């Protein structure tokens with residue numbers, strides 16, 4: 001056999017391994033989920049690459065995952081027929097950290113500690129390959145990539161700072177393709193090496209894996225076997241002249257065989273009537289590594305021009321970090337073509353960036369399997385899909401807003417309200433869908449957010465416009481002098497207190513044919529002009545205005561008599577085409 005070579009782990013790997021072992025000791029069983037998920041990823045990769053490189057599939061073996069538990073020796077083997085690893089990939093993948101799941105884990109660990117949270121949550125995150133050491137003293141990875149003609153064996157031990165790689169030479173151990181992991185369990189963890197235990201964990205953690213998972217199980221069948229008669233009795237029968245009648249008894253014949261233990265029909269292909277809300281939620285949590293149920297889900301099939309199936313979800317929380325709103329590369333949408341996973345790496349192709357928080361799976365029969373980024377961007381099919389997906393997403397959000405449970409929408413708004421406001425600015429085509437979902441405080445609802453529909457319902461019979469004022473808080477909005485006349489007339493005014501609100505509203509321009517009107521702009525017309533009285537006032541105060549203008553000079557554009565105030569003597573207003581005071585404040589803040 002060829003000698004094995006020893007390699008040091010990258011420093012971060014050793015640290016990560018310590019972390020995993022220390023923080024997940026009470027949740028060790030996640031190791032199986034992680035290793036199965038890697039096997040499933042490896043099968044996905046091969047199936048995907050096989051479309052354009054059929055020579056990778058020259059070994060005609062099924063795509064599956066097989067788990068064998070040897071309870072006498074405390075050994076578990078997990079074998080997949082996926083893409084495998086070359087020697088270099090072994091070093092790159094299992095000796096260094098570059099992986100997404102692990103990064104998320106580290107962050108969760110930190111957030112969780114900061115929040116004083118419990119360790120159980122962490123079990124929900126992808127922690128990756130090294131979780132094998134939660135239960136193993138020694139892990140062996142024997143792997144054969146279809147790109148290489150050799151099979152390699154990676155071997156590592158718990159608490160070690162190095163690992164070895166050698167070539168597999170034992171002909172008994174050669175596999176046609178894929179990866180076989182052998183876990184030599186720690187003394188206290190040998191209990192995992194029971195087929196029933198494995199089966200239970202798979203059902204619990206990996207029920208949505210779309211490749212068959214088999215376990216090696218002892219089975220039995222019953223059969224009738226002839227039993228030899230007691231010789232004395234046989235003799236007696238003979239003497240009695242009885243015809244010989246063979247006696248039989250039932251025995252159980254034992255044998256071992258592979259048993260399929262998961263349902264491989266993807267959930268989105270099932271009939272929605274047969275899928276429960278719990279199933280959808282479980283699928284969501286398993287697929288997206290989430291620990292909270294989604295706020296809403298929607299399972300649909302579209303037919304006609306373009307055919308696809310999809311399940312979409314609205315998460316319960318927005319990811320933390322302020323970049324997320326403008327980062328559409330969220331891996332939130334998993335695209336399949338004819339059940340083959342294609343990609344989750346999108347950049348606005350399937351959802352506009354302001355809806356990039358929507359998660360889900362999309363499975364199309366109308367795209368080529370070897371679909372590339374360029375095809376995605378130019379495809380008519382994708383454009384139609386996008387339209388439908390966006391519409392469904394809005395339906396789903398509208399559904400939350402109309403549910404009896406007002407809290408759900410409050411939660412949605414708190415997390416994703418900003419996204420919808422961004423939508424007002426970026427997606428004119430969908431204004432009609434976005435506008436009913438917006439929420440604001442108002443002069444008549446300072447504590448509870450209202451919708452534009454609620455505003456419209458509350459309008460005075462002769463009121464034509466929707467009034468708003470932008471300010472930095474509800475308190476300053478309600479105390480501006482601009483409010484005086486409107487309050488006197490009992491007209492409701494929307495308080496736009498989020499910096500983005502004003503731009504969003506200006507983009508909408510109107511709602512249900514009612515224009516949005518900024519009450520701080522100079523030409524505010526409350527429909528109560530009294531020309532007679534205005535003339536009188538002009539005569540009386542015209543000179544005063546001229547005098548004030550002379551003293552203020554360039555600081556103001558003009559000084560005018562107004563009927564807008566009832567108790568304050570004067571107010572500064574913005575010109576009709578100028579920035580509002582709020583905008584000016586924003587511009588200033590941004591240029592600093």
Ligand code: ADP
Nearest residue numbers: 038039042084093099100101102128129130179
């Ligand atoms: P992640 O799955 O998030 O990438 P892991 O720590 O689970 O992180 O795995 C690290 C890498 O090791 C994977 O990205 C993959 O390249 C490789 N790998 C792990 N298990 C397998 C496997 N069964 N077959 C092929 N490659 C694997």
Ligand code: MG
Nearest residue numbers: 038101128129
């Ligand atoms: Mg993984």
